[in-house]
Amino acid sequence: MARVDQLASERSKAQFDVDEMKIVWAGSRHTFEISDRISRLVASDPAFRKDNRAMLGRKELFKNTLRKAAHAWKRIIELRLTDEEASRLRFYVDEPAFTDLHWGMFIPAIKGQGTDEQQQKWLPLAYKMQIIGCYAQTELGHGSNVQGLETTATFDPQTDEFIIHSPTLTSSKWWPGGLGKVSTHAVVYARLITDGKDYGVNGFIVQLRSMDDHSPLPGITIGDIGMKFGNGAYNTMDNGVLQFDHVRIPRDQMLMRVSQVTREGKFVQSNVPRQLVYGTMVYVRQTIVSDASCALSRAVCIATRYSAVRRQFGSNNDGVETQVIDYKTQQNRLFPLLASAYAFRFVGEWLKWLYTDVTQRLQANDFSTLPEAHACTAGLKSLTTSATADAIEECRKLCGGHGYLCSSGLPELFAVYVPACTYEGDNVVLLLQVARFLMKTVSQLGSGKKPVGTTAYMGRVEHLMQSSCDARKAEDWLKPSVILEAFEARSARMSVACAQNLAKFANPEEGFAELSADLTEASVAHCQLIVVSKFIEKLQQDIPGKGVKEQLEILCNIYALSLLHKYQGDFLSTGSITSKQASLANDQLRSLYSQVRPNAVALVDAFNYTDHYLGSVLGRYDGNVYPKLYEEAWKDPLNDSVVPDGYHEYIRPLLKQQLRNARL
Amino acid sequence: MARVDQLASERSKAQFDVDEMKIVWAGSRHTFEISDRISRLVASDPAFRKDNRAMLGRKELFKNTLRKAAHAWKRIIELRLTDEEASRLRFYVDEPAFTDLHWGMFIPAIKGQGTDEQQQKWLPLAYKMQIIGCYAQTELGHGSNVQGLETTATFDPQTDEFIIHSPTLTSSKWWPGGLGKVSTHAVVYARLITDGKDYGVNGFIVQLRSMDDHSPLPGITIGDIGMKFGNGAYNTMDNGVLQFDHVRIPRDQMLMRVSQVTREGKFVQSNVPRQLVYGTMVYVRQTIVSDASCALSRAVCIATRYSAVRRQFGSNNDGVETQVIDYKTQQNRLFPLLASAYAFRFVGEWLKWLYTDVTQRLQANDFSTLPEAHACTAGLKSLTTSATADAIEECRKLCGGHGYLCSSGLPELFAVYVPACTYEGDNVVLLLQVARFLMKTVSQLGSGKKPVGTTAYMGRVEHLMQSSCDARKAEDWLKPSVILEAFEARSARMSVACAQNLAKFANPEEGFAELSADLTEASVAHCQLIVVSKFIEKLQQDIPGKGVKEQLEILCNIYALSLLHKYQGDFLSTGSITSKQASLANDQLRSLYSQVRPNAVALVDAFNYTDHYLGSVLGRYDGNVYPKLYEEAWKDPLNDSVVPDGYHEYIRPLLKQQLRNARL
CATH class of the missing domain: 2.40.110.10 (Butyryl-CoA Dehydrogenase, subunit A, domain 2)
Incomplete structure (x- = not known):
């Protein structure tokens, strides 16, 4: 059979070097090479088949997982895989198992x-x-x-x-x-x-x-x-x-x-020192942020490819309907998630560095950065996992009715992902920990203690409380300095407002409890600033490859400006920007969507996911969606027989009006 | 065994007549009586058991549904149920089946x-x-x-x-x-x-x-x-x-x-007249809005009861931890959903009236209100189903880790509900239909054509474009007139802004496509206004029962003010309220949470759901959560044997290092 590529024309539109982007996404050529090799190894091994998972009963499903775990271990030994390779292999097997806890917690x-x-x-x-x-x-x-x-x-x-x-x-x-x-x-x-x-x-x-x-x-x-x-x-x-x-x-x-x-x-x-425990927490939460970018990018990859395949309404002159990815409503929901996938990837990469830094300091008995690092990882764990859970479900909705089928892969991805919002620290409890740290930071500003790391901007609080945003025309919102200042002002002002409101309470703990909803909002603002600023920092590095950096700049701006629109209330109520400026940002955002549109499919190709790992008929690399959906349907156990089990007992008596004496 | 009621003390705190509230929720004494009787009939019939549903394979599950459908029909005939009773019976059986389509579509x-x-x-x-x-x-x-x-x-x-x-x-x-x-x-x-x-x-x-x-x-x-x-x-x-x-x-x-x-x-x-089809659409979408309030209230009932049972952190002097429902972060997430359940119930009730009204007019060849009624039902279908889908997942998260267990009932409620966002009109497509209607309404304002029904406020657009909100202190936000005016101003201004931006495009269709994201936001603003105003109208009626109306007033205000906070960006960017006023509204909202807190459990009791219908260990009426969770766990097929299937093939060889020669 001839090889199909329904998405070939999409791929030919890309304005950047996809192979170079794959390296950027992986983090390094070394990591890319390992991921690429191991993911193909898993995909080509029939023992790791997973497309029947949704149909298995609990016992069968579980036994199957035991089989895969044993097989994975066998392969790890046979192939003499390194620790890194072994861990990648377990990752691409893509099935929660006891080994996760054995290696990851025990x-x-x-x-x-x-x-x-x-x-x-x-x-x-x-x-x-x-x-x-x-x-x-x-x-x-x-x-x-x-x-x-x-x-x-x-x-x-x-x-x-x-x-x-x-x-x-x-x-x-x-x-x-x-x-x-x-x-x-x-x-x-x-x-x-x-x-x-x-x-x-x-x-x-x-x-x-x-x-x-x-x-x-x-x-x-x-x-x-x-x-x-x-x-x-x-x-x-x-x-x-x-x-x-x-x-x-x-x-x-x-x-x-x-x-x-x-x-x-x-x-x-x-x-x-007891603080060592916090070092471990930083490590675990760092891996959770990195997992968030994986889960989110999978969902986005599926929704993007399918949005390019699916056509509905509209009519070009040739009578063909419009690709749904061309609708602004679709872009407005999908592209911020695509941008978030990249944003979380880079902040996750930075957290790896942070963990190394903290570990080295701990070994030198330097605990000074620990509280900040702890607050930062707690907040980022909360922010990225909540956003990812919501995004997976949004991607499912972006696939319309077919996203509801298990063969789309999205229902299982959602179900398997959502516990991340609860485990290793409930996301709301974590935001309150961040808030405590922020309130402490604000209260110490007068004492001359200089805030460090991701809270360094608080040191310029006097400026940020009264600065006004520079954006005068839509393109001004492309400047990193304008974006950063707006996010810093919003976050600083929200924290300071909380601190001022707290001060009105005789009992600080009572105040903290009473204002906790506002405090979580201040934490979110702070964490979003971190993600935005780490994305901007990433772009200050040298990034090779034709058009790669340009695409990342577009995504960075989409990430920031879509947040600015979604959280407009924060920016406006704190006076960090004006309504006019918010509206200019929104205009700029629409134009960025048009710029990312021809590159969208290539930008998800850069994740380099095999069809096995994606596990989605809608997200297939070749876009050959409809024949495969049709093929998958027939595999359901209900299709084992044309006339269903139960026809004679329950349907026929109904049709023949013979229910009255039946024992049901 | 003595009857347990872990929630008795919660129930004794209620400041209103729960039985009267049950009538209000049901819509009438007649409806209450039927619902109450039929739901108990279903709950007491072992043939309708559903607590094992999550564990059944597809074939078994489906056969079981056939059995229940046949049994339901048998009971309907034997008991000579009326159409209304039969429909209630199918509702309380609570299992999607072919009969839904037979009666509801065919x-x-x-x-x-x-x-x-x-x-x-x-x-x-x-x-x-x-x-x-x-x-x-x-x-x-x-x-x-x-x-x-x-x-x-x-x-x-x-x-x-x-x-x-x-x-x-x-x-x-x-x-x-x-x-x-x-x-x-x-x-x-x-x-x-x-x-x-x-x-x-x-x-x-x-x-x-x-x-x-x-x-x-x-x-x-x-x-x-x-x-x-x-x-x-x-x-x-x-x-x-x-x-x-x-x-x-x-x-x-x-x-x-x-x-x-x-x-x-x-x-x-x-x-x-072809318009007759729209009459049917109004009917179907009306039932969807009513279903939304059912699904939402189920989730809220589970989360509220469990939040009163669950304790975590804090310590009173007696060493007992704090009920999680006492945390402001929990209230801030849960109580707006409780208020939404009531809000959707009342707007659904009003839609029933609207359908009757439209039908009567159609019979008299009066098509004048049809476009408005059509836009209104399309918008409310979109608004209520999206909000409900999100709310069910939020309720699941509010139940912490245990909400992830199927025995909590919330995973299945979510999975069974979400298609409502897609079927009978994709929610985004519907919002664009509403937007078209709004743009048409705005464009006709100059022509002297008076907007009717839910768009009547657009007739006062000149006033609304320049009015300023009256709220000077937090309590001002309790006044229905202040709330209404703020919502009207926001909605009118967003629609007018869209119309003005559209006018800048040479090709109106191109403009509509380009600005579609903004247009959907204007539609949401309009639909939220409808829900708020119908809740307020409901409270202008005579509502008997000690404290019943007072509780509903609190919920109405929570619904409106929590939206006002969540969509602060809209209100501020349109200048409908000031930041100071937004902050006062938020203060008022916190105080409303304290007022609803002692009544929360009684307010979900008023839904009058049997434990069978709720289908949740966490939401049990008696609050006896932990022993029942423990009991449920042992029913899983994996617990049929102490040593799992697959131990000899896959676990033992691992532990004994005998994998090398195994065929896996």
Whole structure:
């Protein structure tokens, strides 16, 4: 069969070097090369097929995931993949599995909180997967408030053991991935009690299942917590429930890097700074931001390609309908998301640098940038995951009716993505943490303490409170300086207004609670500024490739100006810009849409996603959508027979009016 | 076991008569009585159980739906239910099924477009369900643009038949519910061709399947189009694909009320006004608005009750954590949705009146209000369904991690609801229709033609363009006149600004396309005004019951002021209010939240939903959430065995390092 490319004419319109853009998107030629190679490896291996996922029942689905995880590990060993390659391989397999928690939470927890001795004992086992571990923190009644956990770990000096116990129903561990059916071990968080005193929450390594036959050890009850949102999606994961009935573990299975319990049962703090935990948080949240740009770019890739294939209304002279991507309403919804995908990619890249910087400083006992880095990653995690979740659903709607079919890939992408808004810090709780940091920063402005990093602009607060925006004509909104100043003024003014309103309360905590909705808005403004400014910084670098930088400049401006329009209320109410200027920005935005239009398909090609990874009939590289949709439909189990199961019992009696005596 | 009511203390706080509010919500004592009785009937019948829906495979799920539909029909006959009761029963069964299309589209299409003779022939069969019908309009390549359909119906004068044919792949009928596996008949929309001329799209009654054995008739290919978004949800429906290969039907199966084809093959228009079709649209969209308030209120009921049960952070002196409903961030997200549920309920009720009014006028050949009524229902369909889809997901997020479990009911509610944003008019396409009407209204203002109905305020455009808002202190924002004037000014000014910008284009159609994003925003502003004003009108009626009206006034103000905050940009950029006034409105909003807080649980109790209908462990009436979540978890098929299927093949070899030679 001749190779189809319905999108060839779109691709020929591109005004930039797509291959060079692929390098920019990947971050480096090295990363591109690995991603490209590994993603093709996965795509070409039938064992990693995933297009039937939506149709499988829970048990079948889960067993299939176990098979893929084992196969992936086998391939990793056979091909002697590096850690980086192995991690890419798991990424492109694109199916939540117990391995995510084993590699992403269990091992890092031991590395971060275990002593050298503990690491030497446990890590080699974990690296070889001779044990499989999960991270058992949240409980049925306790999520965000880690200090409220109820599980206890009581030291028994007579036997030199801890007794792990679940005193209530609400103390059941609930949600940990990999726990329900697979993990042999867990890092369990429990209140440490020794000598009759409660020393708060600490981590313990607990064996859960027999290494012989996988059955739960005595005193341990474990199960899966049941179906979650969507077809396929996170139902491939065995999120679990776990209860302890006085389970004993040796004392040396408490993770003792930061605090210890001695043989006599004395609680001792080590001299390792507690701030180290924040370093780990910065790391984890950095990966979440990077994942956001992946999920968002997938959705945008599908919606963009399909918008170029789909035609509706309008009529050129040849009687062919208009491509929906040519409608301004479609562009106005789609292109800001395309721009966001790039924006989140670059801010994620910057966060990687931030993590390295923080780590180096921590090693040199320099904690000065930690609060700012912590607030910044918390805020960016919240901002990017919320925006991505909404964007995936918007992309689904942009695909019209067909976006509702599982074969579009978008329903599963949404369902599998949305937990990111809740895990590793609920997005609203995180915004309040950012707000606390912002209020502290504002309150210290008078004291001469200079704000650092992403809050450095607060140092110019006096200027920003009274500056006025320079934009006089639409093109002025293309200047990075004009955009930055508007975003800085808006953010600074919102923070200062909150601080002033807080000052009216006698009790600051009461004020913080009462004004919390306004405070989250100030946090969002601050975080959007960070993303905008990091995009602008990226463009100050040398970026090779014909037209590549020009396209990125257009996307950067679309990102900023579409936010400016959406959050017009903030900019106007703080007087950061005038209505006239808002309207000019909007005019400029429309013209930017026209500029990005011929490049749209090439800009999503630059993500370099295989059809396997995309997992969408609508987003196929070749745009051959309709024949494939038609083909996919027939695979549904309901089409196994022409006359459906149940016809004789339930449809025929209805038609023949023979219901009256039927037993239904 | 003693009856638990974890929410008793919440209920005792209510400051109004819940039973009276139930009547207000239902619309009348009569409607309340029927809803209450029928919902209990369904809830108490084990045949209508639905809590296992998320776990069923497609075939099992679908067969189960057939069973329920047959059982429902049996009960309707046995109990001799009235049409109203029967329709309520189907509603409370709460499972999309072929019967929705049979009663909701097939029968109305014949009633609306069939001649008296055709109605006499077909309707009795349909009423008794001796035939089952669906509505086959959309095609694989054609959705919103009905005039672009490709299926042909060519008249053959030799045999006095139409030949129905699918000339291309993209002309395959695609999406019709009930088509894939169940319907014996369909109203098929196809291009009428006679005498070599194409007369555009008309409806035809076509038999699809044999009445003997249910197999598709010769020349007809039918199947299901495959899995759709979510667990359970619309997968209970057999949305179908249908292709015709020169299928012949008698001439009298063309629906001939509006146009006919004579025996000789002449196309004739009847004198029945074509506008009648719009009457049907007004009806269908009215029911969609009413459904929006149902879906939204379900989600809000779940989120409100769970927010009162869930505790996190904070600590009263007794060591108990704070109910999350007490956090202002939670209130700020939840209470506007609670208010929206009531707002949509009342605007839906008003639309029922509008439909009656339009129908009476049509019968008297008065078409004067039709364009306004059509624009109004199109806009409200778009506004309420978009807001509801977003709100359900927001409610899910408000339930934290547990909202992600299917047992919360929210994932399925979202998945089953979202198509409402696309079907019966894509929401963006509808907003553009509203915008066209608004632009026309504005352009006619000078001509002395007085705008009617919901656009009457445009008649005061000169005043509204220069009026200034009266609010001087926060409490001024409680005055309906202040709110109305602000919403009217914003909407009028946005429409006028669009009209002025359009005038700058030489080609009006080009201008409309270029400015379409702005135009949709003007439409939204207009539609929000309608909802606000209908809520205010409702409160001008006499509403009995202690405290009932007071609560509704609070909700009305929350609805309006939360919109005012969210769309601050519109209000400020048009100069309809000042920043200071926006800030006062926000202060007032916070104080309204405090007023609604003690009544929140009682306000969702007033929806009178059974636990069966709600289908949510988190939203249980008794608030006994944790034990039931725990209980539900164990029902998952994965928990059938302690050691999972696949352990021996895939987990053990991993742990024992025996992968190398395994065949995976």
